Amino acid sequence: MGALNQRGIDLGRTDRLAGQETPLHHLDPRAKLLVTVLFAATVVSFDKYALTAMVPLALFPMVVIATGRVPVGYLLRKVLLVSPFAVLLGLANPFLDRGVAVTFLDVPISGGWISFGSILLRFVLTVSAALLLVAVTGFQRLCAGMARLGVPEAVVVQLLFLYRYLFVLLAETQRLVRARSLRSAGPAAQSLASYGPMVGHLLLRTLARAQRIYQAMSCRGFDGHLRGEILPAWSGKETFFLLGWAAYFGLVRGYNLPYLLGQLLIGGW
Amino acid sequence: MHMSDALVSPAVGAVMWLSSAGLIAWSARRVKQDLDERKVPLMGVMGAFVFAAQMINIAIPGTGSSGHLGGGLLLAVLLGPHAAFITLFSVLAVQALLFGDGGLLALGANAFNLGFFPCFLCYPLLYRTVVGSRTTRARIFTGALLAGVVGLQLGSLGVVAETSLSGLTDLPPLPFLLVMQPIHLAIGIVEGLATAAVLLFVTSAGIAVHEATGSRRTALVLLFAGLLLAGAVSLFASTRPDGLEWSIESVSSLASSVPPVSEGVSAEPAGALVQSATAIAGTLVTLLVAGLIAFALRRKAP
Amino acid sequence: MSHHLVEARSLCFSFPDQAEVLKELSFRITHGEAVAVVGANGAGKSTLLLQLTGCLLPTSGEIRVGDLPVTRKTLEVVRRAVGMVFQEADDQLFMPTVFDDVAFGPRNLGLAEGEVAARVTDALATVGAAHLPQRPPYRLSGGEKRAVSIATVLAMHPDILVLDEPSANLDPRSRRQLIELLQAFEHTRIIATHDLDLVRQVCTRTLVLYQGRIVADGETDGILSNEELLLSAGLL
Numbered sequence: 001m002g003a004l005n006q007r008g009i010d011l012g013r014t015d016r017l018a019g020q021e022t023p024l025h026h027l028d029p030r031a032k033l034l035v036t037v038l039f040a041a042t043v044v045s046f047d048k049y050a051l052t053a054m055v056p057l058a059l060f061p062m063v064v065i066a067t068g069r070v071p072v073g074y075l076l077r078k079v080l081l082v083s084p085f086a087v088l089l090g091l092a093n094p095f096l097d098r099g100v101a102v103t104f105l106d107v108p109i110s111g112g113w114i115s116f117g118s119i120l121l122r123f124v125l126t127v128s129a130a131l132l133l134v135a136v137t138g139f140q141r142l143c144a145g146m147a148r149l150g151v152p153e154a155v156v157v158q159l160l161f162l163y164r165y166l167f168v169l170l171a172e173t174q175r176l177v178r179a180r181s182l183r184s185a186g187p188a189a190q191s192l193a194s195y196g197p198m199v200g201h202l203l204l205r206t207l208a209r210a211q212r213i214y215q216a217m218s219c220r221g222f223d224g225h226l227r228g229e230i231l232p233a234w235s236g237k238e239t240f241f242l243l244g245w246a247a248y249f250g251l252v253r254g255y256n257l258p259y260l261l262g263q264l265l266i267g268g269w
Numbered sequence: 270m271h272m273s274d275a276l277v278s279p280a281v282g283a284v285m286w287l288s289s290a291g292l293i294a295w296s297a298r299r300v301k302q303d304l305d306e307r308k309v310p311l312m313g314v315m316g317a318f319v320f321a322a323q324m325i326n327i328a329i330p331g332t333g334s335s336g337h338l339g340g341g342l343l344l345a346v347l348l349g350p351h352a353a354f355i356t357l358f359s360v361l362a363v364q365a366l367l368f369g370d371g372g373l374l375a376l377g378a379n380a381f382n383l384g385f386f387p388c389f390l391c392y393p394l395l396y397r398t399v400v401g402s403r404t405t406r407a408r409i410f411t412g413a414l415l416a417g418v419v420g421l422q423l424g425s426l427g428v429v430a431e432t433s434l435s436g437l438t439d440l441p442p443l444p445f446l447l448v449m450q451p452i453h454l455a456i457g458i459v460e461g462l463a464t465a466a467v468l469l470f471v472t473s474a475g476i477a478v479h480e481a482t483g484s485r486r487t488a489l490v491l492l493f494a495g496l497l498l499a500g501a502v503s504l505f506a507s508t509r510p511d512g513l514e515w516s517i518e519s520v521s522s523l524a525s526s527v528p529p530v531s532e533g534v535s536a537e538p539a540g541a542l543v544q545s546a547t548a549i550a551g552t553l554v555t556l557l558v559a560g561l562i563a564f565a566l567r568r569k570a571p
Numbered sequence: 572m573s574h575h576l577v578e579a580r581s582l583c584f585s586f587p588d589q590a591e592v593l594k595e596l597s598f599r600i601t602h603g604e605a606v607a608v609v610g611a612n613g614a615g616k617s618t619l620l621l622q623l624t625g626c627l628l629p630t631s632g633e634i635r636v637g638d639l640p641v642t643r644k645t646l647e648v649v650r651r652a653v654g655m656v657f658q659e660a661d662d663q664l665f666m667p668t669v670f671d672d673v674a675f676g677p678r679n680l681g682l683a684e685g686e687v688a689a690r691v692t693d694a695l696a697t698v699g700a701a702h703l704p705q706r707p708p709y710r711l712s713g714g715e716k717r718a719v720s721i722a723t724v725l726a727m728h729p730d731i732l733v734l735d736e737p738s739a740n741l742d743p744r745s746r747r748q749l750i751e752l753l754q755a756f757e758h759t760r761i762i763a764t765h766d767l768d769l770v771r772q773v774c775t776r777t778l779v780l781y782q783g784r785i786v787a788d789g790e791t792d793g794i795l796s797n798e799e800l801l802l803s804a805g806l807l
Binding site: 036066067120130154159166200204265 | 271273274275276277278279282293294296297298300301306307309310311312313314315316317318320321322324325326327328338355356358359360362363365366367368369370372373374432436437438439440441462463465466467469470471474546547548549550551552554555556559560562563564565566567
């Protein structure tokens, strides 16, 4: 619950960050969404034992942080809050895959450690890319972008409504939880006997609210369609942003940049 | 549990996204055909409700730990399978985008594991069958518990299958399965109990639930199609152990005409030392360059 | 023809399988009047307001807006004439930004985007919220939410304004601004409220509801000075 509370408060912060005025914020949301998906796809496409070869991809989130003025601490805290399921699973690799893959300064490093490191890096890269996308675009503009990319209207409208009432319902629940905990000295978790009435109440209030919203909508002529804002047009800037990053991701995927750079430095052969 | 971008391979991610996208498109059409405008705000607030309900933990008797509602089954009972699937998808999308849970590429897999099973299989085949036309408290309880447990077992099976087929972890599928299923038995029981508790309260408050009825025939068709697909995939995987990997290779090899210099290569010790030193030195410099670029951009930014 | 009239004739309403909420209400409200509907909790105020917009339809008797009875067939016309501001602003403001929210109604009327923008700017200026259009609704204070809620309705150019508890949860300054705004309107105004001071300042006429019936209907000054009446209606 603490974590979710924290998240509830953080939602407002995300929203404020998304409201900043930088050239990156002003880009068409479609361009940012497409580049982020492309980025995640590039990360995922790397070989299981790829580690250093993936590092240059970190340039993308770093540039977004810099140009979109996203505080690094904000991002780190959010990444740390994410469920570490993937990391836990990856931790099994060092125990299962003990074959020595590389030796560095006489220390043998097993394939398991390298593939674990790869999972960790994938985790950090993909999670921060998703969080950054919203932080420099804003959830609502992202939804508008999705609609323009052909996501069904039912889904877009659903996302918008969910986001709008997330704030209202989280606040309502927080009040409910606080009122309960002030009257009980026990643990934070509910017994089954009190869980049903409490969440049930919340549900009834939610259903009643849905009814009232529908009434308010139909009083203003709602006919099943939401007519939303009109996005700025796609311009050369968007094309440049999309193609530029796509080319960079292709380059990183095609050539092991750190290794080539290292060869240059050390002299190699 | 959420699948994560860090665990999926492109092939698994793409297949799961295609399945879920198909289900979304189909559900969106069905919801539209319903012509029930009331559902628009209802689905929206119900999505927010799932988040809110997840803030409230429920104690698991006798264990000292606690769990919370997943929501798929409850949504299916209250909204019908199609609207429920879209609503649950929106919940997972918000989790992925705002909280980084799961990830954009794993979203398809998560929608399938946590949405498809409870909404399109467990609700019509188990819950509706048990509850039938005469809703009694005992039937709601049994139906929700059964559907909750089976739904989570199937979802967990999905996670294991997707993770193993992706091949990023070295966990052998069988032991992995043996760990995951019991954990999800507990989670499934909590899901069933929590759903039942809420439904029973709402019913006793005199609110009629489930105006929607899921078609059992559709569910059976989907189940059959799913089994067929799973059978085909496992056959393909067993005849070609590296089947999926091979298909990825063939795709990605188009892009990569790279010399095989990844860390996985074992060479003679001296050569390996040079190689790894080269890789590490290069990585450090790469990070330095990226950092400098970011720093310069930050300074330039107004 | 005037849309500004509101008339109830022996209006009765009950929810399915429940006791009657509204019993034999009859009244006639004419052009430009400001009428308060007061009554204790559960007296039927909100239910009456929902009848005016056709969100609920009478079980017997009728309610007329202008020359038309409110029925399923006339809903569209009635809702153009009657603008309803709901008690909880969070229920009324559901779009991503204030602009989109105020534009929601005009866009549903099928107006061109230029006309929509003009109406939005106009309505926001009227309620003193011209600086808010790009804000999301959950970033507004209580007073701002109320003002924007009213703007969403004004943008549809209604003849009749219906407000449910407009001053609830407002701080003193926002409340004063609201009262000034309501005083300035020339629309027919029907306001359900517990705020008797607001009634005194805005409404010339008052209807008192008690357990689903009208127990008094007349000049505000006379009714609010009748202590016996207010006590028996649960208002003191």
